Amino acid sequence: MSAVASRVRIPPVLRAEVGGAREVEASGDTVRELMEDLTSRLPALGARLYSDGEIQPFVNVYVDGEDVRTKDGLDTPVRAGATVILLPAMAGGRR
Amino acid sequence: MPSYRDLLKRVRTEISEVDAREAKGLNGAVWVDVRERDEWEEGHIPDAVHVPRGYLESRIEGVAPDKAVPVVLYCASGNRSAFAAKTLQELGYEHATSLHGGFTDWKRNGYDVQLPRTLSPEKRTRYSRHLLIPEIGEEGQLKLLDSRILLIGAGGLGSPASLYLAAAGVGRIGIIDADIVDETNLQRQIVHSLDRLGTPKVDSAKRTIEALNPDVDVVTYRERLTSDNIDRILDDGWDLIVDGADNFPTRYLVNDASVWRGIPVVHGSIYRFEGQVTVFKPGDGPCYRCLFPEPPPAELAPSCAEGGVLGVLPGIVGSLQTNEAIKLAVGIGDPLVGRLLLFDALATEFSEVRIDRNPDCPVCGTHPTITEYVDYVEFCAR
Numbered sequence: 281m282s283a284v285a286s287r288v289r290i291p292p293v294l295r296a297e298v299g300g301a302r303e304v305e306a307s308g309d310t311v312r313e314l315m316e317d318l319t320s321r322l323p324a325l326g327a328r329l330y331s332d333g334e335i336q337p338f339v340n341v342y343v344d345g346e347d348v349r350t351k352d353g354l355d356t357p358v359r360a361g362a363t364v365i366l367l368p369a370m371a372g373g374r375r
Numbered sequence: 376m377p378s379y380r381d382l383l384k385r386v387r388t389e390i391s392e393v394d395a396r397e398a399k400g401l402n403g404a405v406w407v408d409v410r411e412r413d414e415w416e417e418g419h420i421p422d423a424v425h426v427p428r429g430y431l432e433s434r435i436e437g438v439a440p441d442k443a444v445p446v447v448l449y450c451a452s453g454n455r456s457a458f459a460a461k462t463l464q465e466l467g468y469e470h471a472t473s474l475h476g477g478f479t480d481w482k483r484n485g486y487d488v489q490l491p492r493t494l495s496p497e498k499r500t501r502y503s504r505h506l507l508i509p510e511i512g513e514e515g516q517l518k519l520l521d522s523r524i525l526l527i528g529a530g531g532l533g534s535p536a537s538l539y540l541a542a543a544g545v546g547r548i549g550i551i552d553a554d555i556v557d558e559t560n561l562q563r564q565i566v567h568s569l570d571r572l573g574t575p576k577v578d579s580a581k582r583t584i585e586a587l588n589p590d591v592d593v594v595t596y597r598e599r600l601t602s603d604n605i606d607r608i609l610d611d612g613w614d615l616i617v618d619g620a621d622n623f624p625t626r627y628l629v630n631d632a633s634v635w636r637g638i639p640v641v642h643g644s645i646y647r648f649e650g651q652v653t654v655f656k657p658g659d660g661p662c663y664r665c666l667f668p669e670p671p672p673a674e675l676a677p678s679c680a681e682g683g684v685l686g687v688l689p690g691i692v693g694s695l696q697t698n699e700a701i702k703l704a705v706g707i708g709d710p711l712v713g714r715l716l717l718f719d720a721l722a723t724e725f726s727e728v729r730i731d732r733n734p735d736c737p738v739c740g741t742h743p744t745i746t747e748y749v750d751y752v753e754f755c756a757r
Contacts, residue, residue, distance in 0.1 A: 292648065337668060338671040338675070345727060347731065365717070368671040368675050369626075369666075371622050371678060
């Protein structure tokens, strides 16, 4: 794995799993490699987002602003220095 | 020195004039009424634009950018428009012509007259800062006054939305909320106030709106939105929905109904320091299910009541939603269709991601599998 570092934005509901960090670094040439790297270093986060080699369906993963589901999914390439956003839906509003 | 008569006579020899019958035959011409506002308001030639003589030089390029296109100018009798035609000639208009006999002859010939809808002097004063913006103007303000916008929730997001929509002169605002005002709401729900504690939120919001702008007709629904009442509520006729719900079942319910009925939804959601805003415009962009096919499990989806929210955050996100709603109602700008705007209040950072339509979407896709209401509570509890 030729590790390229990307910045991964952590949604507020998952910050407890990464010690409160808003952003973490992760390495990988593809989304799969990146998720594997995150899961090995931050197992609590990985357990929420990634299981059996698949991204949980309720989490959207954006690489440089594009949803990887509309690209090549886990095979979507990740360039060095890319911005990755992990985004589950938020419900809040009214109450 | 020449007199007015001399000057008029000379100008008329230097410009082109047409009579009403000839003018009607001019294909693709731009018709410009150069009379004063009070004359225009008493009726004008259909499809004409109103540019008073005093603003002709400064505004004509806005209404007739192509100087090769014929321009027919008219006033009451053909005198002011003769001078106007001379001016356009000097500005390089190749086919500027004055309507001989003016609007008086036009009417005498029995041709169509259009009575414009205009704002009353009181409304013109109230909305003057809108009227000054060329993109809105009187026409845009009339569209706002004609628009009917439904708010899901009179809470954090619904507070700024209801206030700014009311201030903007949206003609009818519907509000759905089953809750009553409590003390924990007042940290952010600025449409309510201390003296409303214990009163239904819809009634409190209605009172605030009516005190702000009596032009607005407020329709309240003191109930929780469900598949049993949504059709009745939407049958009241809403052009647009501003979604500020606090739970996933309502989000998915609103989505499905709006897709089936073709009603755009301005979506906003908030949690702690972060907000999301987008516009779901059926047929034109993705829907909520394209963005989030499945809700997260409960432990990853705490509500603001559970996880908290910075008080000003719904003010910002609800205002962004209102901006989208106003743009859609007036028909200007680039709405957030197919784009999800993310706001981080701690970093003071906006980012944007693209959302595409999912051709396999069970509701708005090419082969929908969900075509009637489902059990949304059960769907979100899986």
